[in-house]
Amino acid sequence: MAGPGSSQQTSSSNWRQIVTSLYPDALTQTYCVPPVNFNKVPYARGTVPGTGHSALVLHPPSGAGPVHNVPPVSQRQVPPSRYSLLTQEPDPQAIPGNVQESDLRDDFAQNHVMLNLQELGKSRHEAMFILSQLSFGNYLNQPAYAAAAAQLPRPSQLDTKKTKYSDGEADFVLIHRQHGILIGELKSVGKSQACSQNPQPPADADVAKRVTKAVKQLDRSETVVKHLVSDVAPGLTVRKTLFLPYVSTEQLQRVLDNDPQLKQAVCRSLGAGSAAEASQLCCCSDQLSQPASYSHVTPAVLSQLSTWWQHRMACTVDTLLTDDKYLDIVARFVGPATTVSVPCYNGVRVEVRTAGQAVAELGRRLALLVLTLQQLDLMNRNPRLVCLTGPPGTGKTVLLVLQGLRWLLQGHDVQVVSTEYDSRAASRMVAGQLEMALSADPTPPPTPGAVVRHHYVFFDSDADVQQAVTDLVARVKDGQLHVLLDEADFDSSVSGPRNTTLVARLAESVPDLHLWAAGVFHIDIPPSLRPEPLTVPLRCAPSVLREVQTAVGRLTGSIHNYSDSGVPAPGDGLRVIRLSHHGNAHRGRWPVECQQCGKEVAAELLRLGVGSGGSSLPNSPTPLSYRDVFIITRSSELQDDIKDDAGRVTSRASGVVRGLRDEGLPVCVLGYQDLIHNRARWERDVHDVAVAATDRVTVTRYDYVHGLERRVVVMLPGRDKVYDEGLSDEVIDLLDRLNAASRCSTQLIMVDVPPVTTATSTAT
Template sequence: MACGTSDQNTSDNMVDIVRHLYPDALTRTYIVPPVHFNRVPYNTAKVPGTDQEVLVLPSGEQLQQQQGNIQADFAQQHVLHNLQQLGDSGKEVMFVVSELNFKDYLNKPFYAKQTSKLPKPANLPKELRHHGKQGDFDILVIHRKHGILVGEMKSVGKTEASRADTEVIKVIDKAVKQLDKYEVHARHMVSDITPSLTVRKTLFLPYVSRAQLQRILDDENNAKLQQALWGSLGAPNTAKAVQLCCCSDQLSQPASYWHVTPAVLSQLSTWWQHRMACTVDTLLSDDKYLDIVARFVGPATTVSVHCYNGVRVRVLGVEVRTAGQAVAELGRKLASVVLTLQQLDLMNRDPPRICLTGPPGTGKTAVLVQQGLRWLLQGHDVQVVATLINTWANSKMITKQLQLPMSADPTPPLTPGTVVQHQYDFTNREADVQQAVTDLLVRVKDGRLYVLLDEAMFDSSIEPGPRIATLVTRLEKSVPGLHLWAAGLKHDAIPSSLRPEPLTIPLRCAPSVLREVQPVIDRATGSVHKYSDSGVPAPGDGQCVIRLSHHGNAHTGRWPVECSQCGKDVAAELRRLGVESGDSPTPLSYRDVMIITRSSELQDDVVDDADRVTSRASGVVRGLRDEGLPVCVLGVQDRVHNKARWERDLNDVAVAATDRVTVTHYGYVHGLERRVVVMLPGTDHIMVGDGVDIQDRLYAASRCTTQLIMVNVPSVTTDTFHSNNGDHDQPTKDQRDKKNDNSDGSSVSWVKRKGFLL
């Protein structure tokens, strides 16, 4: 391996690590960090009545003060997304490094001795020191064939106030000087590997058109700027200089920056051809390419992302190099308790009875938990009530979240109350309504009762809806001091005793996931409020949705849940994300993953009293286990055949107690969230057409906070695929219908007749 004067062992070590972190380094495009993290201007506040500190979205005035950072972050995300699409579509072999500060380059103390003699910004040759030692690369492209591209990003033009020619001129003048400086540093940093490496420069102006840029440069009053830009980009004239800049004409529309159309890709590819792909750097071998990559994104260089606490002070040490680390870090940020000013005001007003409504991920459960904590600290017992099997896991999660702060505080100001969990099934047992009323009235103290009721649905489109409304009405009539806070997805038929409070600002999932959920809200017949925009960016946009296909010779069965190959394909994607055992030093563990289907056929192995398997697990479960993944299955069939195991596993999944991948029917995990969610289309024999898509996205995709994986099923006219790889134990459609056509009131029969939470 050619390394010039650099230490051979050090170089080999760093390259080995790069090969491990980026196994396809010689065949594809990598963005590093994989997700752009925004400088979100959160405030902090205490939950009313407690010492619990939470993050709060800023007011309009505070938000206005942060517009510079917000615009710069948006521009960076916009361009990076387009470059990712360009690289993927053209099969470009390159690393796109974003916002790398000079001080982070080869700065790791562990590698200090080995890298002490390597060229760094601090040891520029004497004749170049006037360029300075500080700075950062907005975008640095390291390409296997074409060398290095240094890009300066400017968000000028994003707002009307910055679109004036005078503002653009000022920004471009500064950018040209920065480009020249960064070119010098880029050449210096790799000078010991290949001193003659091709280094090109460009301006990224995502909100300035080519026409405006051309007009500015053609103005005789801007002759000095014109000459400076020509010289910096190596352009013989203005037309060529404009051609070498990446302007708004070559990028996707800002309002839908994630949607890179074929027409946009064509324009972007033309710019790329003129700026970068016009020549090939014959000096750059695979070994030298990996050496350079190892310098900029290897273990000796800090690859950090924006991370701010409540007073907007940067927290050091948050490194994100790989896709798995990006998912883990973004998931951690999204899991933080964040309230809106509306939610904080609601808790200040403290109404006794209320129903929070709104689309998934708007903080309904988080508000319930904070209110429950408040009641506990005031000395009141809190009743966490689940009225449907669908909400049992969620109620367990809420109970656990309320218990943890209580156990963590050794000296509470008052004797805190206790949390009591109640589980009922209003679907199949009419008597459960009376039992719930009886159980709760026993808990009344001094004429008061404190109840949390999450995932409540009162509308009559489902069988238990009116029964849940009856519970609320009877409690209100029986307990004058009733404090009941409910929450639910839909705003239909809320009892008059509960004041509706819509929550519509998304807080809990990445925009890349939200874009898969939001379209079905518009088609959900008006029963679910639409999302609204707070103006505050999410911590990060998230990675693109991973799309797999249940198609090909190795795939069997009509649906992915029946297919062991789909299980293997999903396992492979999880491995690529770095999902491993929680005992390993990896950011993502098995408990971070949930695989969700609406198929009532999902099941684990069914065993008899002699522990013999009488019916094998669903194909997808077998495929996952064949690849070594520990799996917990919550299927409709499991609840029928092994209820005790099902309830034990449900409680385990609710709090992610065991490090296993959860494979479940969507009806059992309402209100739960995971960083990684795999959505498997399936069937419960009752939904067709648009209703299928709405249910999948509202109740499955919405459970994802960060990385969504969707398995697509090709349209067919037959009910099943032909099995050709030995999966002969898959039941036919007639067998499935016969197995599900029970008359004993079991959940399998109910799924076929009524469906989960329609």
């Protein structure tokens, strides 16, 4: 690929080559650019009590200023690290601009419409680019391409004293291989009412006001777009539409009929002969998914969308567009010479063109240190004995690390305790985070505390409980003991009562005990610990959360359900990728046994750019690496090659592992058989995964990565031969979602398994 300084930078064929490298299926599939709508999130700046660390704080949109009762931001920093729980933005002093409620409405509406259009394109299997929030000022504005841009039509050539076209923006520009270009203006009028419990349509006067403004914006955008493609395809069909996701077609027609001047303007702009026809050419609430379930685009919704699409676009084929001309137009709008940036409150411009870049950037934002007001209040209160409970991704481990850091800065040693193999990775991560934060502190205290790790297996016997009590009591200093206990359940499982016994004996033996524990379940918590439920999701995209919510919602007797903070996530996320363990090349009952599944998973990871080293285009996010990926199963059959003392393979790696390696992916396997046959190596690998030390894809049972998260997670259904006897497929699916899908922050890949049939049995 030629870089910006290449002599080929003015060549249209070179730009087409760049576009087809970014979008390999440009002539057959639908792409959204950017692939994710990034929201304007109302954050405030605060400092975490007792640590001096800056944090972003979720705040209502009407008050995105300073957080009350929080000290001013300090200079203490955390080094950049992909999986630091204390990660901050590069400039901790950057103050977010005020985010208004109207901004949140517009973001919601933009995402709502984009998801529907994306599903429409996917269902029709047509070549199309859906560009959202296209700023004409970013068109051909890259300095390295200034010489090339000077020879091409640009928005600034249309600027007049009355109108500066280069300052405009189009909410949507759809470039279709067969039907030409569609410009769409979006108005979120009615959004606040549409999402209330008793939705009421917006007032006709409000609709008329917004539509009047939208028509003027559409006409201006049409002038710009026609000019920009005039040298490639003069006379190319450019159509226009209005997106009114919270206004019905009936109401829009009534508004137009009652305002002759507005009706004339809309009919002229859209090329309609009547108010009824103009309303049919607009995309209204009748054609879109419901606001309360905007991501659920049903077949009925797709049918309505297709009808609108036929009316507006698919009625004719534009014969002016050849494959090369189509790619040339796409290259102008999303190629290397044009900035494709996404909103970023700290002022750092980030360009996001591809799905992999969207996963990387959204994952980065979800990994920032973000706290709720409830969490800040808890840190302010600083209780001695706490059990943090709540569903996955609500910041329990983050608070453990922050509290441990407070103790270290006060000079106390921090005992990080793991009582089971299931909590080993989480405890190693907590300890590693504390050590990293302490070593990187530019203003460390004169005598900081030390991090002490303790690893036990309470599952085996009560003896380990007594050993843990003895070891920890021996660490008492000045009458105090400071303990962190992550992934600690206190339910009726084998380890639960033993965890309870540990807490009770420590409380009896050490009157000035400081112990913070965390776990998903809120049942059977020891009476000495104060329950603190955390229910606001902070660490995963809503597209992932919807899959996890399916399980959490069914288990509310033992797990608190998620709650809504009233503040949007940084982005909705990419839709779940679904693969199928089915077909002639697939072998075995479950994907973990299947080499072909490994190859197909690898292909999806490579499409996302995992391990590719990233784009040569400027300002792109740090690319996805192999360490960004978990491949998770429940299956007890997962294993790497098992070798004897002489190094000979006595039992081959699972099929999925072999398939991944066939495609060149470096793999680390954490399976039950690996734990049994080489415990020392298993412990080393768990530590490596917990601190993301080595750039490898991790293939693991989900028991071994509780508390960890990755930007990309592949969920492989499977069975545990010992513990799953008598459990239905439905229950197993809920467990998979709770324990595997919840490890994902951004891009979830699910492998579906067909039910057992005669044909399936024959194939396996």
